[in-house]
Amino acid sequence: MLATLVEKPFQDPGWVYEEKYDGVRILAYKEGTRVTLLSRNDLDRTQIYGSIAADLRRLPARTMLLDGEVIALDRHEVSRFQLLQQGAAELHYAVFDVLYRDGNDLRHRPLADRRTALEKIARGRGPVFVSRRLEENGLKAYAIAKKKGYEGLVAKDASSAYVEGRSRYWLKVKVHQEEEFVIVGYTAPQGSRKHFGALLLGAYRGENLVFVGKVGTGFSGKTLASLSRKLHPLIQRAVLVVNPLRERKVTYLKPRLVAQIAFGEWTKDEKLRQPVFLGLRDDKQAKDVTLSHIEPKASPKRN
Numbered sequence: 001m002l003a004t005l006v007e008k009p010f011q012d013p014g015w016v017y018e019e020k021y022d023g024v025r026i027l028a029y030k031e032g033t034r035v036t037l038l039s040r041n042d043l044d045r046t047q048i049y050g051s052i053a054a055d056l057r058r059l060p061a062r063t064m065l066l067d068g069e070v071i072a073l074d075r076h077e078v079s080r081f082q083l084l085q086q087g088a089a090e091l092h093y094a095v096f097d098v099l100y101r102d103g104n105d106l107r108h109r110p111l112a113d114r115r116t117a118l119e120k121i122a123r124g125r126g127p128v129f130v131s132r133r134l135e136e137n138g139l140k141a142y143a144i145a146k147k148k149g150y151e152g153l154v155a156k157d158a159s160s161a162y163v164e165g166r167s168r169y170w171l172k173v174k175v176h177q178e179e180e181f182v183i184v185g186y187t188a189p190q191g192s193r194k195h196f197g198a199l200l201l202g203a204y205r206g207e208n209l210v211f212v213g214k215v216g217t218g219f220s221g222k223t224l225a226s227l228s229r230k231l232h233p234l235i236q237r238a239v240l241v242v243n244p245l246r247e248r249k250v251t252y253l254k255p256r257l258v259a260q261i262a263f264g265e266w267t268k269d270e271k272l273r274q275p276v277f278l279g280l281r282d283d284k285q286a287k288d289v290t291l292s293h294i295e296p297k298a299s300p301k302r303n
Contacts (some may be wrong), residue, residue: 003170009142017141023071039283068095085279096131188249195228218277
C-alpha cells in the first residue's frame with residue numbers, strides 16, 4: 001500500500017498522523033522461526049538486515065506479515081537514509097501495519113483494528129517498534145514533524161482497509177524535499193575532481209524520460225570511485241531524455257540506477273534546486289520513478 005503525495009498538511013476527523021521514515025520499505029514474513037524480509041521490488045534482504053530478522057523471530061506471533069521501514073536513526077532519533085546507506089548506525093524496523101496474524105487475514109479490517117493487533121505484537125522501544133503516532137490534529141502533527149526534522153508525515157484514514165498500490169487512504173506530506181531519481185548520465189570532472197563531475201538526473205512522464213537537473217554535491221572520494229565503477233558499464237551513445245542538457249562533455253547512460261536526492265525545491269522549469277546526493281537505491285526500479293509520484297499535484301482533501 002503506497003501513499004499519495006499531497007502539497008499541504010490538513011486536519012480531518014477520522015484520520016491519524018504518523019512520522020514518515022527515511023529508509024527502505026520492507027515486508028516481513030514470519031513462519032515459526034523462519035523470517036523473510038522482502039523489499040518493494042521483491043529482493044530478499046533477510047541476510048543484509050540479519051539483526052532485524054533475529055529480533056522478529058522473538059516476536060510472539062507464530063505466523064505474521066508486517067509492513068514497515070528499515071531505518072537508521074541519528075542521535076536525535078530521526079531516521080536518515082545516508083546513515084542507512086553508510087552502515088553507520090544501528091538498524092531499526094519501524095512497523096506501521098500488520099496484514100496477517102496466526103492464520104487471520106487482517107487486510108480487510110479497518111486500520112484502527114490492525115493497529116491494535118500490531119501493538120500487541122511489537123511492544124516497547126527496541127530495534128523493532130511500532131511507528132510513531134504524532135498529534136491527533138494533522139496541522140499540529142505537521143508542526144511537530146517540522147520541528148523535530150522528520151522527513152514528513154503520513155496521514156491515514158483510520159477506517160480504511162489495506163489495499164495494494166497507491167491509495168488516497170494514505171497521504172504523505174513532505175517536510176524535507178527528498179526523492180528518488182534515475183541517473184541518466186554524468187558530466188566530466190573538473191579541477192582536482194576525479195571520475196565524474198555531476199550526475200544527470202531524470203524521471204519518467206509517461207513513456208518519456210525527462211531531465212530534471214544535475215547533482216554535484218554529497219560525494220566523498222570513496223563514493224565517487226564506487227559510483228564510477230557502476231556507471232561505466234551503462235555508458236551508451238543514445239540520448240534517451242527528451243530534453244537533454246545543452247553542455248559539452250556529457251556522457252549518457254542506460255537508465256538503470258536510482259539515486260536518493262535531497263533538494264531545496266522545484267524551479268518553474270521543472271529542475272531541482274540545490275540537490276544533494278544521498279545514496280543509491282536498489283529497492284526501486286528506474287521505470288517506477290515518475291514525475292506524477294514526485295510532484296505534489298493532489299489536493300489534501302480525502303476523496
